[in-house]
Amino acid sequence: MKHLRFVNTLLLVAIILVNGYILLIPLFPALTYWWDSRNNAVAVLEQKIVKPTTTKTVNNQPDGLVIPSMLLDEPIYTGSSAKTLRKGLWVRPTGSTPDQGGNTVIAGHRFTYADPRGSLYHLDKVRVGDPIGLYWQGKKYAYTVREVKVVKATDISIEAPTKDNRLTIYTCTPLWLPKDRLAIIAEEAS
Amino acid sequence: MSEKVRFWILIALLLASIALLVISNRINGQVLVG
Numbered sequence: 255m256k257h258l259r260f261v262n263t264l265l266l267v268a269i270i271l272v273n274g275y276i277l278l279i280p281l282f283p284a285l286t287y288w289w290d291s292r293n294n295a296v297a298v299l300e301q302k303i304v305k306p307t308t309t310k311t312v313n314n315q316p317d318g319l320v321i322p323s324m325l326l327d328e329p330i331y332t333g334s335s336a337k338t339l340r341k342g343l344w345v346r347p348t349g350s351t352p353d354q355g356g357n358t359v360i361a362g363h364r365f366t367y368a369d370p371r372g373s374l375y376h377l378d379k380v381r382v383g384d385p386i387g388l389y390w391q392g393k394k395y396a397y398t399v400r401e402v403k404v405v406k407a408t409d410i411s412i413e414a415p416t417k418d419n420r421l422t423i424y425t426c427t428p429l430w431l432p433k434d435r436l437a438i439i440a441e442e443a444s
Numbered sequence: 445m446s447e448k449v450r451f452w453i454l455i456a457l458l459l460a461s462i463a464l465l466v467i468s469n470r471i472n473g474q475v476l477v478g
Contacts, residue, residue: 255447258447258448258451259447262447262450262451262454265451265454265455265457266454268458269454269458269461272458272461272462272465273461273464275465276461276464276465276468366469367465367468367469368469
């Protein structure tokens with residue numbers, strides 16, 4: 255009986271740990287964001303968009319997306335399968351690419367328990383007018399956020415081809431019950 | 445409540461918690477539109 259009581263105590267601890275993880279881990283990225291934003295990280299990333307200005311440095315830059323207002327500086331990946339999302343930010347094959355013009359679409363995870371710090375966890379912190387930098391095949395493309403909106407998960411209009419050069423970035427929303435998609439639409443800065 | 449009954453209740457709760465974790469991860473793992 256004493257042995258069983260010890261096992262029950264262990265089980266209770268395990269239950270508390272699992273449920274604590276479920277409840278608290280979605281808040282972990284918010285904590286790290288608060289911590290990082292204390293260290294002038296936004297200004298550092300904004301500098302990265304303005305600089306480098308020399309071609310050489312740009313050529314050394316791998317394909318990636320920089321959004322200072324959400325402290326994002328991550329590589330982007332191409333691929334025909336949704337498995338590409340496991341690597342990080344996915345340049346959707348249904349969209350265009352920056353060099354071709356039109357609507358370049360990038361999707362990414364907001365949050366998963368397997369990877370709590372999803373690439374686009376802080377997409378809700380992006381506001382109209384925020385600058386975005388996109389490095390693509392040795393060139394740097396600058397965008398300015400024009401629209402932030404929430405659409406239904408079935409609304410594929412955000413991926414439709416456009417005549418203007420734009421960047422569409424979307425992820426799941428809300429955090430705990432991701433039934434919709436949070437999308438930001440940025441126009442290429444002239 | 446006997447320790448034996450408590451044991452089976454805790455096992456059920458632990459399994460339910462793990463199932464909730466797996467389901468939550470699957471729901472949050474969806475990102476595609478259309």
